Amino acid sequence: MSQPLMVNRYRWYELIGIYAGILAFLTFILAPFVEGFLVSLKPLSQLFSSPYRFIPQNGSFEAYRTMWVSVPGFARYIFNSFFISTIVTAVVLMLVVPAAYAFARFKFRGSGHLLGAFLAVNMFSGAVLLIPLFRLMRSFGVLNTYFAIIVPGVAFLIPSAIWLLRTYMMRIPRELDEAAFVDGASHFYTLRRVILPIAMPGITVVAITTFIGSYAQQFIYALTFNSKTEYAPLPVGLFAYFGRQEVIWNELMAASFVGIAPAMIVIFFLQRYLVSGLTAGAVKQ
């Protein structure tokens, strides 16, 4: 749709209304980031002073340097977050790709109910199951290790990943499988050599959304199942800036921005995939 249709042409006052609406909407969305960024530029003494000033006086990037000094382990927290999310994504893909294919292609007794059961997992947050999960992690002997954060994280990302990838795979023409099958290929060969290559864009979308989901939601397991700072991911690690007396707000905000920079870069380059992933899973019910 390169040429705007007549129906979509706006009068000047409509345009003003739309842009005002977008401005109000985005102000709500972005205000905390703007404020957070300005806080990271202010010296601590200026932060704790009244009256409130929006724009920093003699602001500097000093906090971005001192944050590494105050919390020497910070780089480790970022690494941990990345490491955990990478492993989680890999495990989710290994479990979900075959399962999504099974749901997309084969009708067998109970398949509908089974899919429903998988989706029902989505309704429990880890918080509800925390007590038995804690006991389970303890009996596995993985408390206070990376696995304590990875193992439950994977389980709660499986349902949406299956749903998304199943939707994608259902759009691959069935004739392809049948042709391969008639030619004498085994089911497994068909999956590996015919379906996987075609489904690659869909798998990429699932990988990205899973990675981001994992990066964003490590808090509760890390808080409950891990007490060792060397395995703490970013959201828990940031609590290191909460001192005994006061919170070092400017460094906390600086550290937050350093921590979210990777996610922002991902959004910037992959937002097309993100939107299409969301859309595929959402609208085609």
Add this chain to the structure above:
Amino acid sequence: MSVQRSTVIFAWILLLPALLYVAVIVAYPLVDTFILSFTDASLKKTTKWVGWINYEKIFNATFAEVIIRTFVWTFFSVSIKMIIGVFGASMLNAAVPGRALFRVLTMPPWIVPMAIGIFMWGWMYNGQFGMISGVLQRVGFADGPIAFLAQGSTAFWATIITDVWIGVPLVTLYMLAAMQSIPQDLYEAAWTDGAGRFYRFRRITVPLLIPSLITMSMLSLIATFNSFDIIWILTRGGPSGETTTMIIDTYRTAIGSNKYGEGAARAVLICIFLSIFCLAYFRVTSRLSSGENR
């Protein structure tokens, strides 16, 4: 072995790893919660069966208050999310220059680790030095500093607003996708017949959007009911329990005080509510999709 049968076996082999994983990490703990809720499990080595005592304890305490609060909190959070989300989506759906960029700018609260967004709000709610209190005083709406998280009434709304902020991007993008799947010809036909923009919105967009609206509200309801990080980081359920929802209460009982049995009973109650929502969701979506096929 027939082709049919080997296909079914193959399907099960494909499903097995994911199925086993979810069975061990989700289904087993679910059963375990149920069993634990009838015991006095704690840090002690031994646990004994105590029957319904944990459930009786729930109801003699202030728990009815917690349940009502959870529902009120969830209701407002979901409603505001839907209102702002639909508003945002209809703005972003307009074919104006820059909308691709605006769409990207909608995503950050959803993609950034939740804890980080919550810290930012925590600072903004600060009474002495935070932005909201500061701006309100400047403009003259407030006489003195307002410590939003220190008073029950404001803390309640502050946690809702933050929850809305984190949930809005998903609602917006979902509703936007739904709006864009409405065939353009409908609008053109209505336009040819002389229908105005508002009339087209009311008579085409709104009716066709209702299934997605219901679906998203239900999904949002389930997610919001489970919301933990926001309240925990901002207020830990305080001040004096006025932001304590069922999830927070369960966490505090089970993990904070190590009363696993009592915590499990509370968790079972949450599961019951969630199952009701979930059944309603499946009901509604299956009715909606059968309506489409007709």
